Amino acid sequence: MSLKSVNDILGVLEQQAKWQEQPFQQLLQTWPEIVGAVVAAHTRPLSIQRNVLWVATSSAAWAQNMTFGRQTLLLKLNQKLPKPLADIRFSTASWQLPPQVEQQPTVLPQEHPSYLGDVNSFRRDVTPHINNANTAFGSWAKTMQARSHNLPLCPQCQCPTPPGELQRWRVCSICAAKQLSNNFEPKRVT
Ligand SMILES: [Zn+2]
Known part of the structure; x- marks a missing residue:
């Protein structure tokens, strides 16, 4: 196999990859305008696999509602997409998982501005508060006694x-x- 043909094959694969990637990118862009802002807030397209669009939903109720209305949605989407979708699947399974979790820089939870501390340290914060009340009373009683x-x-x-x-x-x-x-x-x- 010549170097030229290898490059040709790589070129074709690259083209194919771009072509396969394209409908999903297009879908991501048109998704909010097709489904509307409310639905868009509760749904997140994950991928297109074998012409089936996978969408994460915020709740089981949303998955159910969207499944019922998916034929209408399919028609709307297929008008915008170069390659028609066969079906849409809705699931809550991947909702909690951010789509670009691997690409995000690693930030320690305690470095995040919203960090409230883990449950254990939160409990550790609470317990001395109760102890302080007891200690305060105890030291007051001791002071009175000592006095x-x-x-x-x-x-x-x-x-x-x-x-x-x-x-x-x-x-x-x-x-x-x-x-x-x-x-x-x-x-x-x-
Ligand atoms: Zn006396």
């Missing part, structure tokens, strides 16, 4: 007493009041 523990005790009733009261009456204000009512003169500290 009363640090207070000197009234020698009479053994209750935590502000130092000012002890300085003044040597006992707590309650005991001082009792002593006063008993006509007992509290000792004053100079």
